[in-house]
Amino acid sequence: MIQRIFDIVADKAHREPDAVLLASKENGQWREWTAGECWTKARQLAAGLLELGISGDLKDPEKQEKIVLISGNRPEWIITDIGVQMAGAALTPLYPTISTTDLKFILREAGVRYVILSGPDTYRRFGPTLAETEGIEDVFSYNPTPGLRHWEELLQEGREASEADLARITPETLATIIYTSGTTGEPKGVMLSHRNICANIEQAYPAFTFAEEGKRALSFLPLNHVFERTITYLYIHGGLSVWYAEGLEKIGDNLKEVKPIVFSTVPRLLEKVYEKLVAVGLDLKGGKKKLYFRALDLARKYDNAQSRGLVYRLQMAVLDRLIFSKWRAAMGGNIRAIVCGSAALQEKLNRTFSATGMTVMEGYGLTEASPFISCNRFESEGRRICTVGPPIDNVEVKLDSDGEILVRGENVMKGYYKRPEQTAEVLQDGWLRTGDIGTWVEDRFLKITDRKKEIFKNSGGKYIAPQPIENKIRESPFIEQMMVVGAGQKFVGALIVPAFERLRKWLIDNDIPEPETREEIARLPQVRQLIKKQLDKYNVGFSDIERVRKFILLPQEWTLEKGEMTPSLKLRRRVIEQRYAADISGMYAG
Secondary structure, eight states: OOOSTHHHHHHHHHHOTTSEEEEEEETTEEEEEEHHHHHHHHHHHHHHHHHHTOOOOTTOTTTSOEEEEEOOSOHHHHHHHHHHHHHTOEEEEEOTTOOHHHHHHHHHHHTOOEEEEOSHHHHHHHHHHHHHSTTOOEEEESSOOTTSEEGGGGSOTTOOOOHHHHHTOOTTSEEEEEEEOOSSSSOEEEEEEHHHHHHHHHHHGGGOTTOOTTOEEEEOSOTTSHHHHHHHHHHHHTTOEEEEOSOGGGHHHHHHHHOOSEEEEOHHHHHHHHHHHHHHHHTOOHHHHHHHHHHHHHHTTOOTTSOOOHHHHHHHHHHIIIIIHHHHHHTTSOOOEEEEOSSOOOHHHHHHHHHTTOEEEEEEEOGGGSSEEEEOOSSGGGOOTTSOOSBOTTOEEEEOTTSEEEEESTTSOSEETTOHHHHHHHEETTEEEEEEEEEEETTTEEEEEEEGGGOEEOTTSOEEOHHHHHHHHTTSTTEEEEEEEOTTSSSEEEEEEEOHHHHHHHHHHTTOOOOSSHHHHHHOHHHHHHHHHHHHHHHTTSOGGGSEEEEEEOSSOOOTTTTSBOTTOOBOHHHHHHHTHHHHHHHHHO
């Protein structure tokens, strides 16, 4: 049984010191870090931090030292994480996209003295805020940065944290504070102990039967998010090495170079991969195009829980050789599993990728649960499409009278930092109130139906759950993003960002002159009529009060940079509603 997070790396280093643990690109070449090297550097870092004066009461989270880390994914991130743990401090990782207002708030609330940044770009953005924040004693950087000390200055050559130093760290010691951006309000610090995260790794590990010693995982989701951070240690525990992608725009290239057996993702990024597959088909001609979209149609009918008959299986076998094998090759050729979480996954994506032999393991979790709560298994009998799978081992899940999902287990957080009232709201009688609404499928597979706080009432007092409506209608190839509105109104409306590349292709195919700008495309009567037909097609599956009656077409995608999405790519509904308040009012006034 794992007791402390850094014990995972220690075990690997002692058993296989020369095995590759982590890797990333440096000056265009992959640089591999062995388990022994990572463990040595982490212990040197711990010694350096202790010499710096890291101190505090390890039994009191408010008195324990916090170290802020602002950096993208890289091996040094994980080395820093375990080094900070061994020094008895709590790593507080922040997104490089965090606002300076939130940064200032967190630095003050957590009483931060030391900060580690990625390099010059991060320092240019946050340097003034750090300089004006009382209590900051020193700032270090991974990449050489004028005015900052290099992080390797903390590494004590020939000196490592002692066994006595490590013995101070117990399973109950606070390992990290993760500030959740949330969709509204100021950030809250989720306190996770070594026991919380280690228990979650042990709980989820039996679901990762695809893992094989010596194979590779590709990582591109931010390590600041507990999903990618926990799964990184889960990969290492399962014998995989973790290779960090150069960036979202390079994922395709990196998949081919690394040839991983698994990667974790959020639905939005998987949608982008699917859109590229569709775009490839649209550029084909004649019989090739027909065969390509026949493959897509059959893949969307895939269901691991049902036999489609001999004819379907024969067709899929033929298409596997002609089409699906090329898709797998484009993603490195070795993908066994795609672990997906953070938000609802479109049904067609799950079916399509799983049909090609790249099994989608959709799961569910919360930062407050370290994060895994449930997960579809790699094996067919433990997987059901349109669910988030069975609860993982030793995690109890039950539904409250209103359908709210309640969770109990050693993975559940210690609480919110300096927020006893909010902690008491969500931790009641030993159960974590998730705020999500769910139901059971076949009495064992959990299905998320909506977020409790996102459900709204129309003017007739009827409840509307926006997520199922959005998720279904976004299956349209012509709709990129969508947000349902209508609180207190007599009908449901929607803000829609069209799939402009697909629209341009449609305009050409229908001999409609293509305007120069997105704004002009969105105003075309033919485009509005096309979107209306898409809504009519999908509205059939909803009750009368749930059907989208009116819509507004927007010219630009909602993005993380503009504050319209969270770092895990969920919609910030309140921000979007405020930004387009005039448009929404006009839609209902009309």
